[in-house]
Amino acid sequence: MAEKPPALQAQDKLAFLLSLVPYLMDHDRVSVQAVAEHFGVPQDQIRSAVRLIAVSGVPGETSQYQHGDLFDIAWDDFEDNDQIVLTHLVAIDDTPRFSSREAAALIAGLQYLSALPENGDRDVIGALMAKLSRGSSGSPSQVAVAGSASDTTLALIRTAVDEERQIEFEYVDSRGEHERRRVDPLRIESVDQDWYLRGWCHLREAVRTFRLDRMSGLEVTGEPITHRAGEITLPERLFEGSPDDLTVVLDVAASAMPLLADYLPDAQPVPSGKGRVEATIRVAHYHGLKRLVSRLPGVVRVVSPPEARRVIAEWADAGAAQYPRAPSAGTG
Incomplete structure (x- = not known):
């Protein structure tokens, strides 16, 4: 003979009712059996709790319980069909x-x-x-x-990751060069508003990072991947330097240094006074600085080398030239 479950203490009953009411509110119509299975309690306990809810409420202006001050249920459905439907809620709309x-x-x-x-x-x-x-x-x-186009690309890459299949795509690298790549997709990550794929590049025979908005013509192939994430140690940083990188010295607000973490080599920034530091970063080419500087206006200033300053200055002048200049004020 099955043992009768122990009776709930007052504190347990309160906790149960506080869970039951929101559940019933989220289900317009639900059977006693379904509720009992959800909470893992006998059906009779659910029926008793529903009857208790139906005589619960908040006293109105008269400090006495009137009909509109109590919860109510569809009694015919409850008694005849074992269905629970809340028809009146109290103290809910005051939140x-x-x-x-x-x-x-x-x-x-x-x-x-x-x-x-x-x-x-x-x-x-x-x-x-x-x-x-x-x-x-x-x-x-x-x-x-x-x-956006990136949403479609994300979906295709996710499919390839789940099914462990290689992908192929046209890629424009940071130098503006076009190449067809075949990659074992390993991980998708985001930085700010940009999405990146980390994978094993069969052309370079090494782990590489690809920006999704530089991909085109992406295809999920029928070839299984040859390198899996568990078999390869992915670098902690999203962006890894190469021997061909160029170094640039920046004057940066100290509070903005966490935003440059992926660009920084092992060298520590040097304080330059007034809450700013000088930091050395690595870039594939000086034109890659444009995106960084545009995202942090007034926060980052290129210090050296002169070629990097020239590239940024020409880019800024070209942008300013797109806007009409205000007419000069006449002299009296």
Whole structure:
């Protein structure tokens, strides 16, 4: 004969009810059996808890419990069909809510996350978006996040990683050279708004890092990969130097140094006063500095060599020339 489960203490009953009410709110209609299986308790315990919920609430202005101050359920469904449907909630609408604009912003962010291949559990993200829609103070604005070419590339690479297949693509390296690469994809990583693939390059016969927006014509081949992530030690840094790299000295705000961690060699930055430091970085060519400087305006200044300063100055002048100059003020 099966032993009767021990009776719940008052504290346990409260914890159970605090879990049960949100669960029932998230399920418009649910059977007693399904709820019992979810919480791992007998069905009679669920029925008793539902009856207790139906006589619970918050007293109104009269300090007495009126009909509208209590939870309510669809009693016919409960008694005849063993189905639980909450028909009236109390003390729920008094909680702080997101504004419709805040909810729309969060939903837009969740839509973007759900589109990324590494976020496989899209059901959870979808349920959270539905909660935000129901729980905001007004109906959120309808928003949609447009996809990009990188989203398609990410999806293809994720497929190749999952199926352990090689990929081929045209790649434009940092020097502007075009090459066809065949790669064993090992890991996808992001830095700021850019996505990178780390993999074993069959052309270079070594681990290489590829920026996704420089790829084109990507294909997942039928060839299995020959190198796996568990068999290769990937460098801790996303960007690794090479003997052909050029060195550049920068004057940088000390607080911005963590943003340059992937570019720095082993040499330590030297304090230069007023919260700034001089740091030496390695780049494939001086034109690669343009992206770095444009992202950190006023924070990074190229100190040397003169050729690097010249490249950045010409690039800045060319950009400024695209804007019309304000007319000079006349003299009286």
